[in-house]
Amino acid sequence: MRIIILLFNLAVSGDGKTLFVVAEEGNALLVVDAEKQKVIRKIKVGEHPHSVILAEDESKAFVSNQWSDNVSVVDLSEFKVTDTLKTGGGPAGLALSADGKFLYAVNSYTSNLSVINLQSKIEEKRLTTGNNPTGIQATPDGSLLFVTSRRTMARPYGDTVICEMTVIQDKTQKVMSAGALSRAYLMENVALYAIR
16 A cells, blocks of 8 residues: 655655654744654744755755745755745745756745746746646756646636646746646645656
């Protein structure tokens, strides 16, 4: 039997010993010792944080702050915020480019995606997404990113509910397609895994 566990709004260290958990109401990133099941650090971030991801080398965590319209960059050796990256309105889901040079932040309130250069720390562009996006996930090879929209597109009363999925190519940083998913409602997150 194969067990698949999907985790959202938290990140797990590569060795599985540490959890990084977003505390929305506490405006903090919690560092949890998974074996002892105990919070070992509480790092103050922006207002109403939504998601957290780790850099590939696990030296940094990136935390989206929905009510601050920014992303906190947390140094995990010192457990403190070292940078704040400006985004669009209400950043939620986060992803890194395949080469680790760019951060993608899904902006729920402005229905777009910030593309942030991590070296210059500047938002280089915004890509249009579906209505009220929240989730983003890259394919295993990092070539494509899928963005989910939470709110349905406007429809006459009684019509089929429809949400949108936006597909972005990482290499060109352009929207490849945006399409409706019939009967989908309140799509929050997305996860991809390879079947072997």
